[in-house]
Amino acid sequence: MKYKLLGRSGLKVSELCLGTMGFGTEAGWGADAATSFDIMDAYANAGGNFLDTANMYKLGTSEKIIGDYLSNQDRDYFVLATKYTLKDNTTNPNASGNNRKNMMRSVERSLKRLKTDFLDILYLHIWDDITPVDEVLRAMDDLIRQGKINYAAISDTPAWVVAKGNTLAELMGWSQFVALQIEYSLLARTPERELIPMAKHFGITVTPWAPLAGGALTGKYLRGEKGRIKPESNRLNERSESITKVVVDIAEELGVSPGNVALQWTRQQGFSCIPIIGATKVDQFIDNLKTIDVTLSDDQLKRLDEASAIQLGFPGDFFKEEAVRNNSFGGFYDRVEKR
Ligand SMILES: NC(=O)c1ccc[n+]([C@@H]2O[C@H](COP(=O)([O-])OP(=O)(O)OC[C@H]3O[C@@H](n4cnc5c(N)ncnc54)[C@H](OP(=O)(O)O)[C@@H]3O)[C@@H](O)[C@H]2O)c1
Structure with a gap:
């Protein structure tokens, strides 16, 4: 396992992160404590050091299993x-959301x-569309100072919101x-419109x-096997089948x-990326760790890319139009080396 620096920090994290949303058997799926321990052992033995959980995964059981392990x-x-935002077993108007009181x-x-x-x-888990982002960053900064x-x-x-937050934080x-x-993922590429260019910047x-x-x-699912995804899920449809077939063909070649x-594809997109591997079974997890030895060719x-491409929409697609790129920028658009 190699290590990467997380964002613009000196923190070294392994190149694959272990996702623990499935640690605990609540809601009829997931790994019990013994299996979760085995998964964390396999991960640490392979050189992994980056654990991802959240306050409400399996109603707190994921965090408890990790606590017992550590x-x-x-x-x-x-x-x-870990993450904050979503309600646990406390209910009051401030026991969820991005507000400072709930964070603390x-x-x-x-x-x-x-x-x-x-x-x-500490991750903010999901944007609540209510709390000012300066409240979030200032409160996180206080937790860091504490x-x-x-x-x-x-x-x-x-x-x-992220861009405003980081700009304010830099100024303050x-x-x-x-x-x-x-x-x-190959089935979910819409972050290429705004989120990924922002993260790169x-x-x-x-x-x-x-x-x-x-x-x-x-x-x-192509092979008719069953798993956590329900047949009616929008992850199982004609589009996902045709993309998955290309993935399977390339896997056979390699x-x-x-x-x-599929995991390696996320790591070869030209930006700093550490996929979170969601594990509930030791054998699956060990197979997924082999990703670090895979390299996809340009072809x-x-x-x-062709099998899974999405439309960028406006303004992403507008910039690609011939008239804009070449005519409106005087022919210089494609001759500039971009950051
Ligand atoms: N921030 C957020 O909002 C958010 C949301 C969701 C997740 N997360 C984090 O991201 C992590 C990963 O999410 P995810 O679990 O949805 O990711 P995922 O990696 O896309 O899916 C994991 C599931 O894929 C199946 N699988 C994995 N390896 C396999 C293999 N080798 N062969 C066959 N099936 C395999 C297993 O499902 P079966 O049970 O069907 O075998 C496993 O539970 C979570 O643990 C959590 O830490 C964050």
Whole structure:
């Protein structure tokens, strides 16, 4: 396993992150504590150090399992990320959302469940469209000064909000967001419109969730096998089938699993990217770790791109128009080396 620097920080995280949303058997799916421990052992033995959880995964069980595991491990080896925003078992008007009061309350509870006195990374989980972003960054910066968290990060939020937040933080001398967690895979490429260019500009590392589209990209549904995704899901349709077939063909060419190809695709898109591997079964997880040894050729990347391309919409597609690129920019548009 190699290590990457997370965003514009000096923090070293392994090139694959372990997603623990499935640690706990609540809601009829997921890994029990013993299997979760085995997955974390396999990950650490392979050199992995980057754990992703959230206050409400499996109603707090995910954090509790990690806390129990870390109690018998070298806590400092791991880079532990959790999230706040969504309600846990407290209900009052401020027990959810991005507000400062909920952030402070949620972090205290996470620290108890995780049996640690600091978090390496705190993500805002989902934008609430209510709280001013300066309130979020200032509160995260206070947690950093208190030694309760080391880095600020954000998930599932519009690009303009993240951009405003990081710009304000730079001006105010607050810690900036170092990671952006978003759904991104061969089936979900809309972040290429705004979020990914924004992350590139600010040097924020993208940590894609559902990089296997919940398992659809492993090809198992094409083979008639069953899994967590329900047949009516929009991850299983004609488009996803045709994309997955290309993934399966390329996997056969390379002698690796389709999941490896789908995960590696996210890592060869020209921006800092650490996919979050959601694991509930040890054998699947061990197979997914083999991604680090896979390299896709230019031709394979092109075939995957063509099979899964989306329209950028306005203004992304507008800039690509011949009339705009060549005529309106006096023929210089394609001759400039871009950042
Ligand atoms: N920020 C957010 O809003 C957000 C949202 C969702 C997730 N997340 C984070 O991202 C992580 C990953 O999300 P995800 O679990 O949806 O990701 P995913 O990697 O797209 O899907 C994981 C699922 O794919 C199947 N799978 C994985 N490897 C396989 C293999 N080798 N062969 C066959 N099937 C395989 C398994 O499903 P089966 O059970 O069907 O076998 C597994 O549970 C989560 O754990 C969480 O940490 C964040």
